[in-house]
Amino acid sequence: MQLATLPNTATSAxxxxxxxxxGGVIVSNFVSDDTLVGLERxxxxxxxxxxxxxxxxxxxxxTRRLGALFKHTRHAADIARQPHFRAAAEHYxxxxxxxxxxxxxxxTVPTMQIGVTQVIDIYPGEGKQPLHRDDSVWQWRHPHGxxxxxxxxxxAVTDFTADNGGTLVIPGSHLWDDRRPPTIDEAVPTVxxxxxxxxxxxxTYHAGGENRSATSRTGITMTLDLGYLRQEExxxxxxxxxxxxxxxxxxxxxxxxxxxxPTCGWIEHEGVMRDPSFLFEDSDGTAxxxxxxxxxxxxxxx
Numbered sequence: 001m002q003l004a005t006l007p008n009t010a011t012s013a014x015x016x017x018x019x020x021x022x023g024g025v026i027v028s029n030f031v032s033d034d035t036l037v038g039l040e041r042x043x044x045x046x047x048x049x050x051x052x053x054x055x056x057x058x059x060x061x062x063t064r065r066l067g068a069l070f071k072h073t074r075h076a077a078d079i080a081r082q083p084h085f086r087a088a089a090e091h092y093x094x095x096x097x098x099x100x101x102x103x104x105x106x107x108t109v110p111t112m113q114i115g116v117t118q119v120i121d122i123y124p125g126e127g128k129q130p131l132h133r134d135d136s137v138w139q140w141r142h143p144h145g146x147x148x149x150x151x152x153x154x155x156a157v158t159d160f161t162a163d164n165g166g167t168l169v170i171p172g173s174h175l176w177d178d179r180r181p182p183t184i185d186e187a188v189p190t191v192x193x194x195x196x197x198x199x200x201x202x203x204t205y206h207a208g209g210e211n212r213s214a215t216s217r218t219g220i221t222m223t224l225d226l227g228y229l230r231q232e233e234x235x236x237x238x239x240x241x242x243x244x245x246x247x248x249x250x251x252x253x254x255x256x257x258x259x260x261x262p263t264c265g266w267i268e269h270e271g272v273m274r275d276p277s278f279l280f281e282d283s284d285g286t287a288x289x290x291x292x293x294x295x296x297x298x299x300x301x302x
Contacts, residue, residue: 001171002188003198012087015199019088023174023204026190027084030155030197035078039157039220042073043119047218052123060208062126068238069117069220070247070255076117077251079222085153088199089224092148099262108261111227114235114254115150119157120208121218122165128210131170131182134223135202137232142178142203150202150225154190157218160198162189165211167198167219173205227260245280252280 004018005026018025031039047066053059069076079085093112098105133140135149160166168187182205189209190198200206202223211217225231235244235255244252252258259265259275266273 003169003171003190005192005196008084010084012084012091015084015088016091019092019199019201022171024169024171024198024200024206026192026196026198028192028196030082030084030153031078031195033195035075036157036195038075039073039155042075043069043157043220046072047119047121056127058129060122060126060129062123062211063208064119064121064123066119067117067233068235069119069222070235070251071239071243076220076222077248079153079155079220080114080224080251080254082153082197085151085197085199085222085224089151092151092201093224093226095147106262111258111260112224112254113227113231113256113258113260115223115225115229115232116152117220117222117233119218119220121216122208122211123216124211124214126165126208126211128165128168128184129207131168131184131187131205131207133173133203133205138229140202142174142176144203148201148203149229150223151199152202152221152223153197153199155197155220155222156192156194157220158216159194160190160192160196160217160219161213162191162209163211164213164215164217165209166190166192166217168207168209169198169200170205174201174203176205224254227258228264231256249277249280253277 003022003024003026006014008027008029015025047064050064052061053063089112094109096107096109098107134152138149140149154167166189168189170182170186257276267276
């Protein structure tokens with residue numbers, strides 16, 4: 001099985017269909033040329049100033065990594081807002097459930113949040129990572145009632161090839177249970193041009209590839225995760241309050257400054273359980289006035 005490559009004119013339904021089948025799909029021209037240039041301009045100087053990792057097992061010893069991307073570039077928002085990525089995440093994560101509040105059955109739909117933002121720059125001589133599932137950060141079990149915990153993207157800042165460490169993926173492995181181990185002969189390399197992206201599910205086995213070329217391979221990964229799970233990257237400490245306040249409202253919410261139905265993530269203010277978006281109401285006037293202590297955000301089932 002190989003990964004499909006779809007044009008950026010593909011419909012969201014086509015992207016989701018490929019994810020259903022293979023657990024991963026490549027979208028050509030995922031970001032615009034202006035976004036790609038902006039990402040390179042903003043991130044390369046900082047990235048080049050960092051030391052290599054020192055973990056030969058997972059993080060690598062010939063790889064540079066930079067997180068907290070919303071601190072370093074406004075173009076990170078272009079990735080978070082990309083329509084194919086958002087549509088896939090909405091499809092897999094914002095699945096409604098029904099719960100009882102007393103005798104009333106109500107519908108709840110979880111929010112989604114950004115779990116990880118990271119530039120990964122793999123240099124010549126770096127070996128491949130062990131194959132893994134990224135939803136294992138929560139010890140997610142498979143199958144899990146059909147629910148996914150994460151939808152992830154890897155944007156190619158430079159071309160990805162089989163020789164320079166293009167992300168290895170085992171197509172179809174999102175359907176495996178937890179008793180089946182991954183083997184390297186089942187994995188295929190992600191081959192795509194700069195500006196394209198790999199979208200994959202949290203239950204799909206993958207790994208950074210071995211770089212046997214003469215140049216580095218640079219990619220940006222970002223995840224959209226279920227809103228009630230702990231974020232893998234701690235955005236609350238990585239970004240100052242002022243840095244968060246300067247971001248657009250939808251990005252602030254994705255970074256975790258919103259409550260998730262039915263009652264995860266509220267903050268007490270003057271004795272009332274409130275959605276944390278109210279903290280920014282003076283900065284742009286967009287915060288919802290939600291009092292979670294007096295009105296459920298869940299909707300009654302018809």
